Amino acid sequence: MTDIINQASGELVTxxxxxxxxxxxxxxxxTDRLEASVPVLRAxxxxxxxxxxxxxxxxxxxMLTxxxxxxxxxxxxxxxxxxxxRLEFDxxxxxxxxxxxxxxALTAKLYGLLNLNKAVTATYQSYGHGR
Structure with missing residues (x-):
């Protein structure tokens, strides 16, 4: 479903x-990753x-010279x-x-996870696990 980073080794894990x-x-x-991206994008x-x-x-x-x-x-x-x-600017x-x-892309992925979370939560509640 998603890739995460193993904190100990730094490798990407599915x-x-x-x-x-x-x-x-x-x-x-x-969500934390998206929040951390705001100051980076500002810079x-x-x-x-x-x-x-x-x-x-x-x-x-x-032009003057x-x-x-x-x-x-x-x-x-x-x-x-x-x-x-021009190269530096580009x-x-x-x-x-x-x-x-x-x-x-991260925002789209977040929305997908939020929708999936709603479905999973509804499934758990319909089977009585959410009580």
Missing amino acids: YEPVGPAELELMIRVL MWHDRYEAERALIEGRAKA AKGATVTEKRAEADLASLPL LKKEALHAGEELQK
Whole structure:
């Protein structure tokens, strides 16, 4: 059903819950993981905006010092000069998007576990185990 990390060895282990208590634990662990992702994503957004500002500044400075005769030549020269900054910006955006997609996937998994938990709890209660 899901992969968890063995705390002692660090290896990824496939884990199948066998009861409501274990399912509840998985929900709690996943919820904690999602909560911990918020400050990480915030820092990634900060890094992305810093990289974007650096790119804008670097490109503008390159435009001012460009030797091209026309605006098009100056823009092309500035674009070439700011390629390392563009790469840095693109890498920050890529990491941010990957983090956001992971957060979405974890949220979807959490909703699935919550629905499964409702079904398991209802089953246990219908057999008299929940009393």
